[in-house]
Amino acid sequence: MSRRMLATVATVATLGALFAVGCNKSEAASTTQGAPSSGASGASGASAAPAGQKKVAVVAGEDGFAPSEIKLAKGEAATLVFKRTSDKTCATAVDFPELKVKKDLPLNQEVAIDIPTGEARTLGFQCGMGMYKSKVVIQ
Ligand SMILES: [Cu+2]
Structure with missing residues (x-):
């Protein structure tokens, strides 16, 4: 048995x-x-985003945005393509205070944000509540 x-x-x-x-x-x-x-x-x-434009993928995950620092060349048009890959994150939106741009990040959907690169500067971006701080450095 x-x-x-x-x-x-x-x-x-x-x-x-x-x-x-x-x-x-x-x-x-x-x-x-x-x-x-x-x-x-x-x-x-x-x-x-227009063809030929530089695109940088940014993942919004459990630990915030990755990469957390993005370097762009001054004068080179660029688009950041955000994608949230986790529900266990507070980064359900991305906020560029200097640009006055704030967009929701639906799970697993690409959200493109054009970055003006006309002048050398650092643009901060963060989650909706300002916890995950990251930046775009234009130089
Ligand atoms: Cu947050």
Whole structure:
């Protein structure tokens, strides 16, 4: 009896392992197949910014914004593309006090903010409550 149960457990475990491998394989295959279309949709989603404009991705995660300091060349048009990747963060919005720009950051959605780079200066940005302080250095 107990031996049979062990055998059953072993069989289930083996099937589970096989299933898991099958899952991983199909997942990898679908990721490969989906790559061109997801790349295309990403491109169209980012098309809010003019083509050829420098784009810098900024992730709003559990520890705030990353990178927390972004360097931009003076005179080079740039767009910061924010993406919040966690619900466990207070960075559900980004605020540029000097620019008077404040935007909500919906989870996993890219939010583009154009940065004026006409003059060399440092622009601070932070979460909605001013806890995560970061900056853009234009020089
Ligand atoms: Cu905050």
